[in-house]
Amino acid sequence: MMDKLTRDDLYSLEKYAEVRPQFRAEVMKHKRDRIVPVGPNVTLHFEDRLTMQYQIQEMLRAERIYESEGIMEELEAYNPLIPDGSNFKATMMVEFDDVEERKVALAKLIGIEDKTWVQVSGFDRVYAIADEDMERDTEEKTSSVHFMRFELTPDMVKAAKSGAAISVGVDHDNYAHQVEPLPQGIRDSLARDLA
Incomplete structure (x- = not known):
């Protein structure tokens, strides 16, 4: 921890x-070794x-x-x-260079933070617990920044610490991308977050 x-x-x-x-x-x-682009417009910055x-x-x-x-x-x-030893914590950045494109996209991506996941090989996906500090979505749009926690079971922690592959992704209706598996350096860096 x-x-x-x-x-x-x-x-x-x-x-x-x-x-x-x-x-x-x-x-x-x-x-x-802690930054993961997920598709062209989402980046997860895993914090420690x-x-x-x-x-x-x-x-x-x-x-x-x-x-x-x-x-x-x-x-x-x-x-x-x-991280608390049983989880990964990340800052999600939803990035569009063009201001007008960003406005349209953020309106279509409401709830994207709840559709973001981490998966330790051999286990179910773990969806983010997002924005615990405050609500970042409105009825019109999502935020371009979200804070998230991925809470793992003890068996997932053990597998990740033992070298199991880790994947991340987003399965929102308007944005579906994944990184399977994470590159070894990133996988190893994240595994060090676990107790």
């Missing part, structure tokens, strides 16, 4: 300015402790947050995206 982040895990703004280039390079390299530390550090830097209350708010916002 990954520990949640505390204030002690974070750099001060001054120290972060010093270490940022090296830390950012480390995180970008780490993220390469390091990706969330980076996100928090960047928020603190951008917003010039140095007071305890603000730091705690960032920790409370992002700690839930760190």
